[in-house]
Amino acid sequence: MRFKATSLLTSLAVAAIYVSAAGAENVQMEEITVKGTKLAPQEEVLTINEVRESPARDIGEALKQVEGIDIVRKGAIANDVVLRGQQKDNINVFLDGVRLHGACPNRMDSPSFHFDFAEVEQVKIVKGPYDITNPGGIGGEIDAISKKTGKGFGSDLSLTYGSYDMTNASATASYGTDRYDALFGYAFKYSGVPESGDGKKITEIYPATSPNRYKADAVDSKAYEINTGWTKLGLNPTKNSRTEIAYSYQDADHVLYPYLLMDADYDRTHMLNWSYRIDKVSPLVREIKVQAYWDKVTHLMDDRLRQSSVGKPRIYSMQTDASTQVVGAKLHTALAAGPGTLTLGSDYYNRNWDAINRVAANGYVDTAMIPDVFTDNLGFFAGYEIPIVEKLILKGGVRTDQTWVKADKQTNKAISETDYTTVAGNIQLIWAPMEHLEITTGFGSGIRPPDPQELFINSPRQQGNPFLNPTRNNEADLGIKYATDGFFVKAAIFNSSLQDYINIVRSGTTRSYANIDANIWGAEFGSQFSLPYDLFLKGSLSYTEGKNNTDGRPLSEMPPLRGTLALRYDVNTWFVEAAENFANSQDRVDSALDEKPTAGWMTTDLKGGYNYKALSLYAGVYNLLDKFYYSHLSYQRDPFASGAKVPENGRNFYVTLAYKF
Numbered sequence: 001m002r003f004k005a006t007s008l009l010t011s012l013a014v015a016a017i018y019v020s021a022a023g024a025e026n027v028q029m030e031e032i033t034v035k036g037t038k039l040a041p042q043e044e045v046l047t048i049n050e051v052r053e054s055p056a057r058d059i060g061e062a063l064k065q066v067e068g069i070d071i072v073r074k075g076a077i078a079n080d081v082v083l084r085g086q087q088k089d090n091i092n093v094f095l096d097g098v099r100l101h102g103a104c105p106n107r108m109d110s111p112s113f114h115f116d117f118a119e120v121e122q123v124k125i126v127k128g129p130y131d132i133t134n135p136g137g138i139g140g141e142i143d144a145i146s147k148k149t150g151k152g153f154g155s156d157l158s159l160t161y162g163s164y165d166m167t168n169a170s171a172t173a174s175y176g177t178d179r180y181d182a183l184f185g186y187a188f189k190y191s192g193v194p195e196s197g198d199g200k201k202i203t204e205i206y207p208a209t210s211p212n213r214y215k216a217d218a219v220d221s222k223a224y225e226i227n228t229g230w231t232k233l234g235l236n237p238t239k240n241s242r243t244e245i246a247y248s249y250q251d252a253d254h255v256l257y258p259y260l261l262m263d264a265d266y267d268r269t270h271m272l273n274w275s276y277r278i279d280k281v282s283p284l285v286r287e288i289k290v291q292a293y294w295d296k297v298t299h300l301m302d303d304r305l306r307q308s309s310v311g312k313p314r315i316y317s318m319q320t321d322a323s324t325q326v327v328g329a330k331l332h333t334a335l336a337a338g339p340g341t342l343t344l345g346s347d348y349y350n351r352n353w354d355a356i357n358r359v360a361a362n363g364y365v366d367t368a369m370i371p372d373v374f375t376d377n378l379g380f381f382a383g384y385e386i387p388i389v390e391k392l393i394l395k396g397g398v399r400t401d402q403t404w405v406k407a408d409k410q411t412n413k414a415i416s417e418t419d420y421t422t423v424a425g426n427i428q429l430i431w432a433p434m435e436h437l438e439i440t441t442g443f444g445s446g447i448r449p450p451d452p453q454e455l456f457i458n459s460p461r462q463q464g465n466p467f468l469n470p471t472r473n474n475e476a477d478l479g480i481k482y483a484t485d486g487f488f489v490k491a492a493i494f495n496s497s498l499q500d501y502i503n504i505v506r507s508g509t510t511r512s513y514a515n516i517d518a519n520i521w522g523a524e525f526g527s528q529f530s531l532p533y534d535l536f537l538k539g540s541l542s543y544t545e546g547k548n549n550t551d552g553r554p555l556s557e558m559p560p561l562r563g564t565l566a567l568r569y570d571v572n573t574w575f576v577e578a579a580e581n582f583a584n585s586q587d588r589v590d591s592a593l594d595e596k597p598t599a600g601w602m603t604t605d606l607k608g609g610y611n612y613k614a615l616s617l618y619a620g621v622y623n624l625l626d627k628f629y630y631s632h633l634s635y636q637r638d639p640f641a642s643g644a645k646v647p648e649n650g651r652n653f654y655v656t657l658a659y660k661f
């Protein structure tokens with residue numbers, strides 16, 4: 001077997017480029033080994049190598065190839081991540097542990113929109129409430145990990161050009177010694193308006209009489225333009241310690257959201273992260289890590305590109321001016337305790353969120369839509385991992401949080417502040433009864449308080465409910481995995497019993513939130529095989545089903561059964577791959593929100609790549625047969641329903657040239 005075990009996850013992306021020079025190793029084989037042996041069935045990893053080969057425009061779009069992950073399609077970019085049917089504040093999104101929140105009350109700027117994937121080495125996904133080191137995240141966690149700086153000079157250049165003038169350009173330059181290192185990066189993204197399989201632009205989805213239709217000159221404007229710059233400086237004061245400081249700034253302009261009634265004029269994001277880590281402090285103290293961070297987003301959206309703004313005193317008829325800021329700190333220690341490892345830590349964050357609404361109908365008076373809400377969260381956690389006998393590992397943990405939420409501006413609610421005391425925990429058993437086979441069982445009880453929008457939002461069509469209870473997810477998981485050098489198959493099944501699930505409810509023309517009892521269950525299947533003649537086969541399936549037990553009907557916005565089958569010929573210097581993607585129809589819909597069923601679909605993607613020394617060339621065509629189709633999560637539910645669904649892209653081409661040394 002040509003396979004050689006270098007199983008470090010972080011080497012994957014590097015290996016992809018160097019492998020042609022090295023000759024003997026195969027990246028696909030390495031991927032099979034990493035995914036087969038290094039990850040628990042409820043964990044996933046997406047490497048930047050997999051992203052590079054694809055025409056993905058953002059992390060959300062790239063993540064949808066992972067089992068159990070779907071996206072909410074709002075436009076050409078800024079797709080919101082849905083994990084096993086859970087979205088918004090039910091899942092945590094981090095970049096290097098930095099807590100990210102969007103500023104837009106309509107989630108135009110979902111958290112993962114605020115960093116560029118050129119910053120990222122890999123994305124780890126935890127499914128279910130199994131991370132005790134962070135508050136919330138009852139449905140799971142998406143943790144993007146930034147690129148590590150290598151020794152000596154390094155550079156990474158990538159240029160993608162594709163249909164609709166899609167351009168992704170990024171460059172990083174770095175230098176590192178044993179003592180210090182520095183990395184600088186810049187990324188530019190641009191696209192015209194994509195077309196769906198019927199040949200129409202996604203800005204043409206509104207009827208000719210709709211006030212929400214795009215003005216004639218906006219139909220063919222740019223879909224987005226995003227500039228991101230970042231730097232990371234590292235210092236290793238001693239052999240066993242490291243400190244890092246990272247800063248990034250992102251400026252997104254003119255982002256179109258046909259899904260919504262407005263478009264974004266801009267999103268500006270600052271992110272600052274500092275960390276200090278000491279390994280092997282003493283025989284007792286295995287690791288100490290401290291971290292402090294700050295991020296801030298300002299966001300302006302209005303309807304100036306829509307017909308609804310015509311003939312109004314200002315260039316818009318409605319506008320929202322929003323900002324959010326998070327300041328946080330974290331202490332994490334790993335201690336030797338008996339035969340196992342004890343994790344102890346504490347974290348704190350303060351989030352501010354403010355949104356001002358201005359509409360022509362009431363003379364553009366500033367309305368406190370999100371009334372300058374401050375959320376303070378202080379948590380403590382303890383975890384323990386112990387090998388009980390050989391091949392049987394028990395791990396578990398608990399955390400407790402105190403959360404204070406206070407609106408600093410005048411609200412129209414009965415109360416303007418509230419607080420929560422919560423306790424979460426989990427236990428997992430990992431058992432390897434025979435070689436190549438691993439069985440994981442887990443039970444987790446996660447909890448998250450209502451977010452500022454759910455509590456305090458005040459807009460004509462949306463009212464917060466300040467008396468909401470936190471949502472608790474009691475989840476049971478079972479996973480099984482069989483992995484050898486040549487293939488892996490894995491299957492996972494879960495059941496979530498959700499107490500006080502925060503559901504969207506409608507009363508008249510107003511939308512609000514209510515606690516309900518709900519249930520979500522689902523299953524995922526993933527596999528990758530190395531076949532004779534340098535062929536590789538990959539197959540996956542995901543399913544999620546949600547039920548509102550209080551009202552006896554399906555939960556809204558649940559993805560249907562979905563899967564992919566891909567066949568690849570790969571000899572390291574070049575590869576070709578054909579993939580068939582499909583989703584079943586979804587007729588489990590929430591009739592109370594006028595949610596409509598969505599038809600099933602099937603699409604075909606082709607791609608190929610060629611490596612020559614430090615150069616890589618990728619090219620592909622996605623949706624080869626130019627199918628017109630919708631993802632189920634592609635339109636806003638009532639009472640904000642515009643009646644328009646945003647279709648997926650029609651046939652689209654792309655070429656990527658990458659250079660790395």
Ligand SMILES: [Cu+2]
Pocket residue numbers: 104105106107108109264299300301320
């Ligand atoms: Cu917005």
